[in-house]
Amino acid sequence: MAERDLELRQHASDEVKKHTEKVQGDPYRLDYHLMPPVGLLNDPNGFVQWKGTYHVFYQWMPFDTGHGAKFWGHYTTKDFVHYTHEKPALTPSDWFDKNGVYSGSAIVHNDQLYLFYTGNVKDDDGNRETYQCLAVSEDGLTFEKKGVVAELPEGYTAHFRDPKVWQHEDCFYMVIGAQSKDMQGKAVLFQSQDLLEWSFLGPITGSEENNLGEFGYMWECPDVFELDGTDVLIVSPQGLEEEGMHYSNTYQSGYFTGELDYENADFKHGDFRELDRGFEFYAPQTTVDEKGRRILIGWMGVPDQYEQAHPTIENQWIHCLTMPRQLSWNGKQIIQQPLEEMKEMRGPVLMHSSITIENDQKAVRGIGGKAVELSIDMETVGDQFALELFQYASLSYKDGILTLSRPHLEDKSKTEFRRVAVTSELQNLHLFIDHSTLEIFINGGEEVMTSRMYPQPEEDHILFTSLGTSTFSIEQWKLNGFI
Ligand code: FRU
Numbered sequence: 001m002a003e004r005d006l007e008l009r010q011h012a013s014d015e016v017k018k019h020t021e022k023v024q025g026d027p028y029r030l031d032y033h034l035m036p037p038v039g040l041l042n043d044p045n046g047f048v049q050w051k052g053t054y055h056v057f058y059q060w061m062p063f064d065t066g067h068g069a070k071f072w073g074h075y076t077t078k079d080f081v082h083y084t085h086e087k088p089a090l091t092p093s094d095w096f097d098k099n100g101v102y103s104g105s106a107i108v109h110n111d112q113l114y115l116f117y118t119g120n121v122k123d124d125d126g127n128r129e130t131y132q133c134l135a136v137s138e139d140g141l142t143f144e145k146k147g148v149v150a151e152l153p154e155g156y157t158a159h160f161r162d163p164k165v166w167q168h169e170d171c172f173y174m175v176i177g178a179q180s181k182d183m184q185g186k187a188v189l190f191q192s193q194d195l196l197e198w199s200f201l202g203p204i205t206g207s208e209e210n211n212l213g214e215f216g217y218m219w220e221c222p223d224v225f226e227l228d229g230t231d232v233l234i235v236s237p238q239g240l241e242e243e244g245m246h247y248s249n250t251y252q253s254g255y256f257t258g259e260l261d262y263e264n265a266d267f268k269h270g271d272f273r274e275l276d277r278g279f280e281f282y283a284p285q286t287t288v289d290e291k292g293r294r295i296l297i298g299w300m301g302v303p304d305q306y307e308q309a310h311p312t313i314e315n316q317w318i319h320c321l322t323m324p325r326q327l328s329w330n331g332k333q334i335i336q337q338p339l340e341e342m343k344e345m346r347g348p349v350l351m352h353s354s355i356t357i358e359n360d361q362k363a364v365r366g367i368g369g370k371a372v373e374l375s376i377d378m379e380t381v382g383d384q385f386a387l388e389l390f391q392y393a394s395l396s397y398k399d400g401i402l403t404l405s406r407p408h409l410e411d412k413s414k415t416e417f418r419r420v421a422v423t424s425e426l427q428n429l430h431l432f433i434d435h436s437t438l439e440i441f442i443n444g445g446e447e448v449m450t451s452r453m454y455p456q457p458e459e460d461h462i463l464f465t466s467l468g469t470s471t472f473s474i475e476q477w478k479l480n481g482f483i
Pocket residue numbers: 042043059070102103104118161162220221282283303
């Protein structure tokens with residue numbers, strides 16, 4: 001409905017104006033991560049490159065720092081360094097999406113950009129309905145809604161959402177995150193010849209043969225693609241119990257690899273593996289760009305994980321997206337590396353030195369919670385080696401395990417931590433810091449830990465400590481972001 005659309009756009013733009021000063025004055029705003037201008041951001045959506053320009057849409061609630069009837073916000077970039085914040089792509093203005101233009105994806109077809117998303121609807125009694133919808137654009141900036149293209153099949157609850165669409169041979173496929181009526185998380189497949197008419201093929205996981213058993217009560221934001229000769233299903237399951245060092249966040253995102261049999265809609269796969277081991281990471285989405293690279297962006301947040309404890313809500317905004325990462329497959333696991341373009345943000349090297357510490361500490365000053373990149377190559381690793389960041393977070397390595405800890409966001413008298421086993425010796429740590437974000441690439445991207453952090457803005461040093469002797473070289477750059 002055009003009138004409702006205009007009304008919602010006006011209301012959102014008033015909200016941005018009303019809070020701009022407050023939001024911009026927040027010391028925890030970021031230089032090179034995508035954020036909402038006001039309100040809440042969650043999943044990345046519609047990630048695609050079209051005519052040289054990358055489009056990154058995002059789930060946006062302009063009116064609140066909580067969740068609700070989402071818009072699709074929209075950023076564009078040609079280089080992942082300079083971004084333009086475009087006007088919102090979609091608003092929850094129609095009967096089929098009135099309670100939220102929920103997550104979805106983009107595909108280029110016939111010289112147009114097609115956006116697929118879930119229309120979230122609640123009736124007067126609060127019952128949920130779900131519709132898979134399409135919007136099309138000629139210019140990549142204004143989108144015309146075409147309405148509902150797929151309805152809820154038998155056997156599933158209305159927790160059925162987040163269409164990801166791709167082409168395989170001469171057909172289009174759509175994978176959707178679902179909950180079966182017996183409360184099992186599923187990824188289901190639809191097929192189409194023209195992107196307009198879709199037929200339901202069924203669930204691709206959960207066959208007896210795969211022996212997955214119970215694996216969460218709902219799967220969100222699935223993504224299917226081929227990576228260096230293997231098929232990958234990324235998904236964000238809800239309802240996994242914490243198990244040792246695994247599944248420590250409220251909900252997680254990870255992947256299965258194997259072989260997708262398109263004809264029988266059956267994916268034969270191995271075990272699930274988490275993509276990220278930090279405190280905040282969820283609902284990632286990938287695209288393949290014109291150079292053939294598989295690039296992933298995630299939400300640096302987790303639903304229902306004490307979201308309102310993030311201090312930025314005092315300044316009327318919350319959450320951001322991760323940096324883009326390039327994915328590759330090494331035959332055993334997915335490797336994630338910061339995109340090559342991130343180097344374009346580097347200013348002069350602030351420091352390049354080799355450091356040896358022996359049962360003591362060494363402070364590296366002048367880093368602050370600012371926008372910096374640190375590359376640390378280990379030569380010798382002591383019995384215990386640790387970095388303390390800005391008197392706030394710490395990253396320590398002992399007996400093959402890396403532990404990231406920070407004051408508990410909700411109860412500051414406690415410390416919370418996340419752990420990950422490093423398969424080979426600790427070889428290198430590649431840290432990206434942006435005021436209140438921390439992304440740590442471990443051993444060339446075998447593991448990643450992504451987290452928000454809220455140190456006092458004036459804290460400006462990193463303290464290295466070692467039990468026994470640790471020797472490492474460190475390179476540090478100031479990063480110039482343009483967001
Ligand atoms: C994941 C999610 C999606 C949904 C969207 C709503 O974070 O719950 O399943 O489409 O967020 O904002």
